[in-house]
Amino acid sequence: MGALFQNYARRPIAIDKGEGTVVFDTNGKRYLDFTSGIAVCSLGHAHPAIVKAIQDQSEKLWHISNLFESPGQEQLAASLVKDTHLSYAFFCNSGAEANEAAIKLARKHTGKHRIIVFEQSFHGRTFGAMSATGQDKVRNGFGPLVSEFITLPFNDVEALKAKADDSIAAIMLEMIQGEGGVNAVSEEFATAIKEICETNNILLIVDEVQTGIGRTGTRFAYEQTVLKPNIVSIAKGLGGGFPIGGILGTAELFNTFNAGTHGTTFGGNPLGVAVAQTVIDHIFDEAFLQAVNEKSAYLVKKLQESLPENYTIQGKGLMLGVGCGGVEVAPFITKLDEAGLLAVAAGPKVIRLLPPLTVSYEEIDEAVEIFKNVLVG
The missing domain is CATH 3.40.640.10 (Type I PLP-dependent aspartate aminotransferase-like (Major domain))
Known part of the structure; x- marks a missing residue:
């Protein structure tokens, strides 16, 4: 045990660097970051501006x-x-x-x-x-x-x-x-x-x-x-x-x-x-906000096509929650980590998806595919 108080239930991943939606841990493993530091990295990691x-x-x-x-x-x-x-x-x-x-x-x-x-x-x-x-x-x-x-x-x-x-x-x-x-x-x-x-x-x-x-x-x-x-x-x-x-x-x-x-x-x-x-x-650029709404609609559609009917999708924009049929989501979060997709819980029974607002459609496709494989098989 190190010198830190143990007031965080930390996951066994140490993120070392990132660019946009993609981050890498200290072992070089690649992840899609759909936490954005819990809705913080709005323009992604290391945005040039x-x-x-x-x-x-x-x-x-x-x-x-x-x-x-x-x-x-x-x-x-x-x-x-x-x-x-x-x-x-x-x-x-x-x-x-x-x-x-x-x-x-x-x-x-x-x-x-x-x-x-x-x-x-x-x-x-x-x-x-x-x-x-x-x-x-x-x-x-x-x-x-x-x-x-x-x-x-x-x-x-x-x-x-x-x-x-x-x-x-x-x-x-x-x-x-x-x-x-x-x-x-x-x-x-x-x-x-x-x-x-x-x-x-x-x-x-x-x-x-x-x-x-x-x-x-x-x-x-x-x-x-x-x-x-x-x-x-x-x-x-x-x-x-x-x-x-x-x-x-x-x-x-x-x-x-x-x-x-x-x-x-x-x-x-x-x-x-x-x-x-x-x-x-x-x-606050109008075109940027419009793009957020378009990506949101695309992500919701892809999730609806990929998940069982008893799974719920709620939220707005790129702040979405997926209810997994009323079951505890903690095991899913761990499996998503292992598969290369970082997400965060919202209470015990909802997975929160908070990608950077700059996320690409290709990254959404990749994330949904991982999501589907982990949650549905």
């Missing part, structure tokens, strides 16, 4: 702190809120940090403390984000959590109506529950949330850490619904592999996060911002 952005910025400035003006942050913020109802951004280092900021902002702005969250959700492992997460396996063993989170069944309109009133500061949810099984918000539930928030003066926090930045075929997944969130948390795909997160907020929230109310040492550092701007410049 990202490599250049890091190289160029590293020769100028790595860190200066948020004591000083940041033209790079200003440009990135403007790019993220352009043509949306959102107005301002705050940058941090991860999705958990982004959700902590969202929770703090909602409570401070409203003066209220109660936040509605949902079963099977995942918002991070810091104390506030963990308290908002609707999975006991994430929360057990850490003692008293942050109070005032009300956990309700996902997509249950009546349960939401029974608890939501003007004492609630915010409703917080994922458009698609990534860790919870690739469960998407229903149209009925989205409509109910919109009406309840408007009627009771409740803020809406949408966690787009996994679904955002083109993963579901639009810039943000909420754009495919009637929802207009007050706060959107982002991370993962924003940096294409470089650690950066943030929140986007509406104009009404501007004066709530004034000087000294929240901060971070490394958040929005020049390296992270340069990479994120490069990622946004690629992904």
